[in-house]
Amino acid sequence: MLGSSIIRAQQIAEYLGAKYNPRSGWENDVCIWVKPDLEAESAYVKTAGSKTYLDMIDYSRYVHWLRDHPDERGIVSSQFAYDILKEEMPGRIVLIPQQHCNFENFVRRRKKIANVGVIGSPRSFKYPLAEIGKRLEQIGLRLITNFNFQTRQDVTDFYKKIDIQIIWYTRRMFLKTPLKIINAASFGIPSVAAPHDGYKEVDDYYLKARTIDQLISEVKRLKNPQNYKAATKNLLGMAAKYHIKKIAKLYKQLV
Structure with a gap:
C-alpha cells in the first residue's frame, strides 16, 4: 500500500x-x-x-x-x-493537511547528535546518497535511510533513531507537501532542506540550504548543542497542529 x-x-x-x-x-x-x-x-x-x-x-x-x-x-x-x-x-x-506520524507524541531526549536521516524513496533525494554519507562521516555523523517503510510504526521507529533530518528535493512541484518536516518536528527533530514553495506553512521551522555544501554546513552547525536547541525550540508547538486529533476535525466539516 x-x-x-x-x-x-x-x-x-x-x-x-x-x-x-x-x-x-x-x-x-x-x-x-x-x-x-x-x-x-x-x-x-x-x-x-x-x-x-x-x-x-x-x-x-x-x-x-x-x-x-x-x-x-x-x-x-x-x-x-x-x-x-x-x-x-x-x-x-x-x-x-496531512497528519504527522507521531500519534503518541514521543519526543527525542538524546543528548548526543550522531545520526542524520533520509526517508521516502531514493528518488526523492536529488543527490547521490553515497556521497552524502561520506561527507557526513567526515564530520562525525552517520547517515541512516529508510526507503522501505510499510507501516506507521516503521516511520516512527525511523525518527526515534535520528537526530537531524535532511531533505533535498529540488524539482518544482506545486502539490509538494511539508509532511517530512512536520513528522520530524513532532519528535523535536530539526530538518535541513532545500527551500521549496510547498513548505510554505513551515517556512520558519526548517533550516534552508541552497547547495549541498550549505546543507553539510548547516548539519555540522547543529552538532553544537546551543545551535541544536535554538533550531528545535518551537518545533513541538508547530507540529501539534498536525496531530491526527486536530486533522480529523477538518474531515468532520466536509459536507
Whole structure:
C-alpha cells in the first residue's frame, strides 16, 4: 500500500470510525477518494457528485481532471497548492493537511547528535546518497535511510533513531507537501532542506540550504548543542497542529 493511502485513507478512517474501501452502503455518504483511477468505468468517475471529494495528494493529473469537471470538488494538503487552486476553482477546493506520524507524541531526549536521516524513496533525494554519507562521516555523523517503510510504526521507529533530518528535493512541484518536516518536528527533530514553495506553512521551522555544501554546513552547525536547541525550540508547538486529533476535525466539516 502506498504511504499516501495509509495516511489519507486508512489512518483517518480508523480514527474517525469511517468506512474504509466499503463494497456497498456508501452511495449516499460523503466520500473521499484518495488517488482514484480516472478511467471512465472506474468507481470514482461513475459516482462522482455533490458528496464526493477527490484527494489529490501530490498527483497533478487530478488537477487537470478537476479543471475539466467543474462540478467536482478536491482536497489538497499544502497551503501553497490551496492558495493557487482556490483562486482557479473558487468554492471547490478544501485544505486538509496531512497528519504527522507521531500519534503518541514521543519526543527525542538524546543528548548526543550522531545520526542524520533520509526517508521516502531514493528518488526523492536529488543527490547521490553515497556521497552524502561520506561527507557526513567526515564530520562525525552517520547517515541512516529508510526507503522501505510499510507501516506507521516503521516511520516512527525511523525518527526515534535520528537526530537531524535532511531533505533535498529540488524539482518544482506545486502539490509538494511539508509532511517530512512536520513528522520530524513532532519528535523535536530539526530538518535541513532545500527551500521549496510547498513548505510554505513551515517556512520558519526548517533550516534552508541552497547547495549541498550549505546543507553539510548547516548539519555540522547543529552538532553544537546551543545551535541544536535554538533550531528545535518551537518545533513541538508547530507540529501539534498536525496531530491526527486536530486533522480529523477538518474531515468532520466536509459536507
